[in-house]
Amino acid sequence: MIKLINAALAIVAGVGGMLALFWILNAIVERLPGRWEERLKPYVFIGPAVALVGLFLVYPAVQTVIYSFADKNSQKWVGFENYKALWNDDNFRSALLNNLLWILVVPAVSVVIGLLIAVLADRLRPTSEKVAKSVIFMPMAISFVGASTIWRFVYDTRFAEGDEQIGLLSAITTGLGFDPVSWLRLDAWNVNDFLLMAIMIWLQAGFAMVLLSAAVKGVPEDTLEAARIDGANELQIFFRVVVPQIWPTVIVVFTTVLILVMKVFDIVYVMTGGNADTDVVANIFVEELIEFGDDGRAAAVVVVLMIAVIPVMIYQVRRFRMQEAGR
Amino acid sequence: MTQAAPTVDVDPMGGEGQKPPRAQRFTLGSVVVRATVALLCLLWLVPTIGLLVSSFRSEEAVKEDGWWTVFASPLEFSQWTLDSYDSVIFDQGMGSAFLNSIVVTVPATIIPIMIAAFAAYAFTFMRFPGRDLLFILVVGLLVVPLQVAFVPLLRLFSQYELNGTFLAVWLAHAGFGMPLAIYILRNYMASLPHEIIESAAVDGASHFRTFWSLVVPMSVPALAAYAIFQFLWVWNDLLVALLFLGAGENEVVTINLRDLIGDLGQEWHLLTAGAFISMVLPLAVFFALQRYFVRGLTAGSVKG
Amino acid sequence: MATVRFEKAQRWYPGADTPAVPGIDLEIEDGEFMVLVGPSGCGKSTTLRMLAGLEEVNSGNVYIGDRDVTKLSPKDRDIAMVFQNYALYPHMTVADNMAFALKMAKVPSEERKVRVREAAGILGLTDYLDRKPKALSGGQRQRVAMGRAIVRQPQVFLMDEPLSNLDAKMRVATRTDIAKLQADLGITTVYVTHDQIEAMTMGDRVAVMNFGELQQVDTPLSLYDRPNNRFVAGFIGSPAMNFLEGEMTDGGLRIGDYDLPVPRDVLQKATDGVVVGVRPEHFEIASDNNGIPIEVTLVEELGADAYIYGTTDVQGTPGHLVVRGLARRDVAKGSTVYVSADAERIHVFDKATEKRLN
Numbered sequence: 002m003i004k005l006i007n008a009a010l011a012i013v014a015g016v017g018g019m020l021a022l023f024w025i026l027n028a029i030v031e032r033l034p035g036r037w038e039e040r041l042k043p044y045v046f047i048g049p050a051v052a053l054v055g056l057f058l059v060y061p062a063v064q065t066v067i068y069s070f071a072d073k074n075s076q077k078w079v080g081f082e083n084y085k086a087l088w089n090d091d092n093f094r095s096a097l098l099n100n101l102l103w104i105l106v107v108p109a110v111s112v113v114i115g116l117l118i119a120v121l122a123d124r125l126r127p128t129s130e131k132v133a134k135s136v137i138f139m140p141m142a143i144s145f146v147g148a149s150t151i152w153r154f155v156y157d158t159r160f161a162e163g164d165e166q167i168g169l170l171s172a173i174t175t176g177l178g179f180d181p182v183s184w185l186r187l188d189a190w191n192v193n194d195f196l197l198m199a200i201m202i203w204l205q206a207g208f209a210m211v212l213l214s215a216a217v218k219g220v221p222e223d224t225l226e227a228a229r230i231d232g233a234n235e236l237q238i239f240f241r242v243v244v245p246q247i248w249p250t251v252i253v254v255f256t257t258v259l260i261l262v263m264k265v266f267d268i269v270y271v272m273t274g275g276n277a278d279t280d281v282v283a284n285i286f287v288e289e290l291i292e293f294g295d296d297g298r299a300a301a302v303v304v305v306l307m308i309a310v311i312p313v314m315i316y317q318v319r320r321f322r323m324q325e326a327g328r
Numbered sequence: 329m330t331q332a333a334p335t336v337d338v339d340p341m342g343g344e345g346q347k348p349p350r351a352q353r354f355t356l357g358s359v360v361v362r363a364t365v366a367l368l369c370l371l372w373l374v375p376t377i378g379l380l381v382s383s384f385r386s387e388e389a390v391k392e393d394g395w396w397t398v399f400a401s402p403l404e405f406s407q408w409t410l411d412s413y414d415s416v417i418f419d420q421g422m423g424s425a426f427l428n429s430i431v432v433t434v435p436a437t438i439i440p441i442m443i444a445a446f447a448a449y450a451f452t453f454m455r456f457p458g459r460d461l462l463f464i465l466v467v468g469l470l471v472v473p474l475q476v477a478f479v480p481l482l483r484l485f486s487q488y489e490l491n492g493t494f495l496a497v498w499l500a501h502a503g504f505g506m507p508l509a510i511y512i513l514r515n516y517m518a519s520l521p522h523e524i525i526e527s528a529a530v531d532g533a534s535h536f537r538t539f540w541s542l543v544v545p546m547s548v549p550a551l552a553a554y555a556i557f558q559f560l561w562v563w564n565d566l567l568v569a570l571l572f573l574g575a576g577e578n579e580v581v582t583i584n585l586r587d588l589i590g591d592l593g594q595e596w597h598l599l600t601a602g603a604f605i606s607m608v609l610p611l612a613v614f615f616a617l618q619r620y621f622v623r624g625l626t627a628g629s630v631k632g
Numbered sequence: 633m634a635t636v637r638f639e640k641a642q643r644w645y646p647g648a649d650t651p652a653v654p655g656i657d658l659e660i661e662d663g664e665f666m667v668l669v670g671p672s673g674c675g676k677s678t679t680l681r682m683l684a685g686l687e688e689v690n691s692g693n694v695y696i697g698d699r700d701v702t703k704l705s706p707k708d709r710d711i712a713m714v715f716q717n718y719a720l721y722p723h724m725t726v727a728d729n730m731a732f733a734l735k736m737a738k739v740p741s742e743e744r745k746v747r748v749r750e751a752a753g754i755l756g757l758t759d760y761l762d763r764k765p766k767a768l769s770g771g772q773r774q775r776v777a778m779g780r781a782i783v784r785q786p787q788v789f790l791m792d793e794p795l796s797n798l799d800a801k802m803r804v805a806t807r808t809d810i811a812k813l814q815a816d817l818g819i820t821t822v823y824v825t826h827d828q829i830e831a832m833t834m835g836d837r838v839a840v841m842n843f844g845e846l847q848q849v850d851t852p853l854s855l856y857d858r859p860n861n862r863f864v865a866g867f868i869g870s871p872a873m874n875f876l877e878g879e880m881t882d883g884g885l886r887i888g889d890y891d892l893p894v895p896r897d898v899l900q901k902a903t904d905g906v907v908v909g910v911r912p913e914h915f916e917i918a919s920d921n922n923g924i925p926i927e928v929t930l931v932e933e934l935g936a937d938a939y940i941y942g943t944t945d946v947q948g949t950p951g952h953l954v955v956r957g958l959a960r961r962d963v964a965k966g967s968t969v970y971v972s973a974d975a976e977r978i979h980v981f982d983k984a985t986e987k988r989l990n
Binding site: 004005007008011012015017018019020024027030031040042043044046049050051053054056057058059060061062064065068102105114117118120121124125129132133135136138140141143144145146147149150152153154155166167168169172184187194199203206208211212215256261263264266267273283286287290296299300303304306307309310312314317318321323 | 345358361362364365369372373374375376378379382390391392393395396422424427428430431434435438439441442443444446447449450451454455456459462464465466467468469470471472473474475476477478479480481494498499500502503504505506509510522534535536539563564565566567570578583585586589590596599600602603606607609610613614618622625
């Protein structure tokens, strides 16, 4: 109860405080002579946001780069030692490879499934379409931890003689006469990685579907009709008329999922803890930070992540510029 | 031509009878279509159903055989029980974690929206030196992994003894959510008719007034969309909570659930109830406000 | 109520190579309906927006009455503006839309109500005061936008293409409504349009602009009868004026085999040849073969009269000519007719400077 009251107070104080801040700053600026008012007002409006972004993203990012060249408590400089240590760490290298697999597979499969549902459901009756889409979209609301719990009931395996399988996947495979397999330890052909990725795809396909569906519905009807009159069959229409027109959205979805995948650690952290060759870079960061308390290494891991993100960032900014130019 | 606030004209979730003759859009065998969609839906639903069903079964039952066996005799009510919920909520602390999650989530959703709305207004409707550069920075930060912030912030917070407090997570979420909030809101505001803002200026409204009386009411769809987005994100977050709040008195549902998985890995019945409790609120919010959410997602990224 | 005066007002958009409006000088009298007209990109909207305060004035001054408003923000200028898209506030009712500016000016709520009712009465919006803009037709929205301006009782009305979103019929009806309303209220009005018919029918005076410069400011009829230069001549009037070139002779212009008399003193002013403009209605079909031969490609029968479109290969003519003829004369497509110009009503322009010579 006390907690709830505290929360209510916090909300009132936080929101009210922000409002008061804006109001007071605005009142002060409005008292200034005309020119100065016009000049300063924008900074009153963006000030708090810039302060937050500066304090919570820009400053820490710079600081993190600095820490990555220092020892675990940032007491002395170690040059590139942290990076060297990471590079020589087999686990880290395998995590890099795993990450590469993740960022290729997850966005691509999410896009394909999302597009498939978007296009197919478009042909159903309105109610069925709505239901089908809600079902696919629903996992968006579920946390990675929650999803991991859900999927434990799929991937669990029992080995003891006479035990029934309570994991769905094992129940199916043993039902078909195969021996029970410990799915998440199965690192041949990266099977366990793919099983973890399935969880991510399960979570993200709905997002892809929503955006792609909007794009597909936005394709002007007359271009389809024109193609039909020009003698194209439905498949040709899809690949030659629809897909090119929704391509920008496909790219947007792909990059958005890709960025999310790069940052994701929860699934691996909860499901396998990075064992059996399933580690990813974001999880190594948490390991270094919490388990080993090595801030220098952890910072170096983040810097690697940041560098990996730079191409996406450049692409994002360029896309934004083009979008603005066309506005 | 109209001055109504712009909306996405098609509802990507479909339905509402607003389907033009799309039935004839593609004419491939509709049986195949229906079967494929049905199969995918089933695939998507089954894991969740398994969790839901299991959470109402007794401990022995959960551990002994698969949840699907209940469908042999679903009406045998003796097999259903709320024991797992009882145990998770009261013995494992999920109840208080649920309250903590609310305490964390509500302010962490409202505060950044307000701050971002002011900033988005300035980025859209005001001219000032450095505007474009600052906004490009915001766009760039959209993709920066928030892991960059943790090491320095942990130290900063510990200097002020903020680690483990709600204030720390509120601030952190407000900061981390800012780029996306500004980006979504600015994109939306930029699609409002510029003339309305000019008209307000001619009518004698100050920027502050224009913001509150015109831009905020007209931006409700985007504000709602971002609010849902941030709510889900904060509620479902494990990373920020793990590092700044940790386990203990103030722990939130994701942390509690992680502990259930980690410490009581074999207590399957508790896991199911715990997971389901952690999902209830976001799922409810999600289904109630799905429309806004979808609209916000599409408005935010489909443009261009 | 007030006069409006631009003194060398310049607008140069940041980053542009040339100014959008290099420096405009214009005086608008108290109570006058002034129309700014020109092709798109001619700077007419920019000029209006400088007056509104929505566009910075880089140099020069703008006055409303005796007040120098150059540096004032829009809200301090005592103006009201009607926008092309009306810019109605979508979440407010018609009444709230109209009262918004009054509220900003801290007018007491009783008086607000009275003034809104009054304006709504004038515009026939009384029954719609509680509706939201979304529930109104295009014409009604346009009137709400007008109403928003009227309730202000400002010194100057500014209108930026307020009719261009209406359908053709509505546009004609609203055109006269606005002109009449303005005459009744007697408020100085600056009206921007690209439609020269609107300009001709509504304005007390019309300012024709091109490339950011004023070409001519005059009453509609003077613009039509005595255009200052070739641009104005071509812009005002529909179908547009025909321009002919020919060989200068003593006391005239020779176009093919046709002699067009032009006074000698006019020709002498020319620096390098002349261009003669003839409006379609100032051609007549010559009874004999004394005229410019044109081959008829199209006849537009309008009932009251007819426009004959034809081509000609005579040197110096534009190739295409439009001639107004009498209706129902059965001029056959493909036939050749000879046309001669009314020498009293021709417009002579200098070929190089494009200025009027006669």
